[in-house]
Amino acid sequence: MIETESLRKEFRTGGTNLIARIGRVGRSRRAGVAGRPADAGHAATKTAVDGLTLAIPPGRVTGLLGLNGAGKTTTIKILATLLRQTSGTVRVDGLDPLEEPNAVRRRINLIAGGERMVYARMTGRENLWYFGQLYDVPRGVLTGRIDELLALVGLTGAADTLVERYSRGMAQRLSIARGLINDPAYLLLDEPTLGLDAPIARDLRRVVARLAREGKGVLLTSHYLTEVEELCEHVYVIGDGRHLTEGSPAELTARTGCHRRVRVTVAGHSPGVESAVAAFAGRLGTAATVALAENGDMTVSMSHPDEIAGPLTMAIVDAGGTLAGLTVAEPSLEDAILALNDEAGLVTA
Numbered sequence: 001m002i003e004t005e006s007l008r009k010e011f012r013t014g015g016t017n018l019i020a021r022i023g024r025v026g027r028s029r030r031a032g033v034a035g036r037p038a039d040a041g042h043a044a045t046k047t048a049v050d051g052l053t054l055a056i057p058p059g060r061v062t063g064l065l066g067l068n069g070a071g072k073t074t075t076i077k078i079l080a081t082l083l084r085q086t087s088g089t090v091r092v093d094g095l096d097p098l099e100e101p102n103a104v105r106r107r108i109n110l111i112a113g114g115e116r117m118v119y120a121r122m123t124g125r126e127n128l129w130y131f132g133q134l135y136d137v138p139r140g141v142l143t144g145r146i147d148e149l150l151a152l153v154g155l156t157g158a159a160d161t162l163v164e165r166y167s168r169g170m171a172q173r174l175s176i177a178r179g180l181i182n183d184p185a186y187l188l189l190d191e192p193t194l195g196l197d198a199p200i201a202r203d204l205r206r207v208v209a210r211l212a213r214e215g216k217g218v219l220l221t222s223h224y225l226t227e228v229e230e231l232c233e234h235v236y237v238i239g240d241g242r243h244l245t246e247g248s249p250a251e252l253t254a255r256t257g258c259h260r261r262v263r264v265t266v267a268g269h270s271p272g273v274e275s276a277v278a279a280f281a282g283r284l285g286t287a288a289t290v291a292l293a294e295n296g297d298m299t300v301s302m303s304h305p306d307e308i309a310g311p312l313t314m315a316i317v318d319a320g321g322t323l324a325g326l327t328v329a330e331p332s333l334e335d336a337i338l339a340l341n342d343e344a345g346l347v348t349a
């Protein structure tokens, strides 16, 4: 299990200008306060992670969600031993990364979607060999493992091709194989499908689901919330570095009071229908949005806890509208995250 307790990370954000400091030291010396600045200034700090307590157990995909700048990457970098926390603790199977970094590094690996994590001038197989040696994987084990991983990510046929000839999806799949080369117990995935075409992203999701089924603990950040809904059993939602809530995607959606959204398309624009919709929404104490499509059709959109699809379409037909389409969408995790950030007073625009 990976566990964090009250994890906190502050970054200095350059409030103190070095040249200004040197100038101040000089002035202090002239004023006779040798070696000590009269006022070194207060360095501004940014709290990126603010007291996070998380648990990432083996055998499941745990999600870490939040809007841009919420602190996801910083948290993952601390867990990956790439950053040191300001305070709080991390334990990986009981080991403290600050005291036993090498033992922790053998148990974890990081795959970040937006970054190139493999070498273009080497083949896929050479990359895996190189990273395997960095992790001290015994040679006897490494050859077989490389073949297994290339098969797992569907790159057996391209194993001996230079990575510079790979498509983006192939390079990303190789990054997944690279992240597994030390057979880590825990995999930290920071936006692993960023910018990938839908079929490649789907293949990667299958690989991730299989790894969790086989016992690996996975921590996933992703802006693709359908991916999170598909893969994650448990999700932490953070905002401004703080824990906002946690639960399964379905629990979070239910708990935030998001409702089904009904969308009715009406042929042509009719002010009469528009006012009938506004009156209907007013009676239910809610609001409706009306959007005009390029072809002049209107799309009326409303969400409410009750079943409103029938009464809404009746109101539209009674006002002389001609129905061209109707969809009812279940509330999504995206609706829930936005609602949670609104509740916490965080900017979601």
Ligand SMILES: Nc1ncnc2c1ncn2[C@@H]1O[C@H](COP(=O)(O)OP(=O)(O)OP(=O)(O)O)[C@@H](O)[C@H]1O
Pocket: 011, 012, 013, 046, 047, 048, 066, 067, 068, 069, 070, 071, 072, 073, 074, 075
């Ligand atoms: N090295 C740094 N120095 C100063 N501030 C930083 C540094 N790294 C991150 N931050 C700030 O810390 C906050 C959290 O950043 P982080 O990258 O962890 O967020 P994130 O949730 O991963 O965002 P995104 O979804 O955009 O990747 C942001 O306000 C960011 O600007």
